[in-house]
Amino acid sequence: MSSWKVVLWNDPVNLMDYVVWVLRSVLGQSDEEARRMMLVAHEAGHVVVDVRSREQAEMQALRLRNHSLRVTLEAA
Numbered sequence: 001m002s003s004w005k006v007v008l009w010n011d012p013v014n015l016m017d018y019v020v021w022v023l024r025s026v027l028g029q030s031d032e033e034a035r036r037m038m039l040v041a042h043e044a045g046h047v048v049v050d051v052r053s054r055e056q057a058e059m060q061a062l063r064l065r066n067h068s069l070r071v072t073l074e075a076a
Helices: 016-027 031-044 054-065
Strands: 003-009 046-053 071-075
Touching: 003 054, 016 031, 016 046, 016 054, 016 071, 031 046, 031 071, 046 054
Parallel strands: none
Antiparallel strands: 003 046, 003 071
16 A cells, blocks of 8 residues: 655645644644644645555545645655
């Protein structure tokens, strides 16, 4: 079974605190890890927030998109 990366892209629309809240709520990240991911996306343009099977990655991406975040999948 292949793995897929869930990639979060920088978002100039949503507030940083909102992105952190979504990462904590949806992915179960700690506050520290969610803030780190948000800052990487903000500074580098994108960050890998999860790596899973394709079906699981698609579900995570959908959950994040449902919170208005820009997310794509890439083969790991």
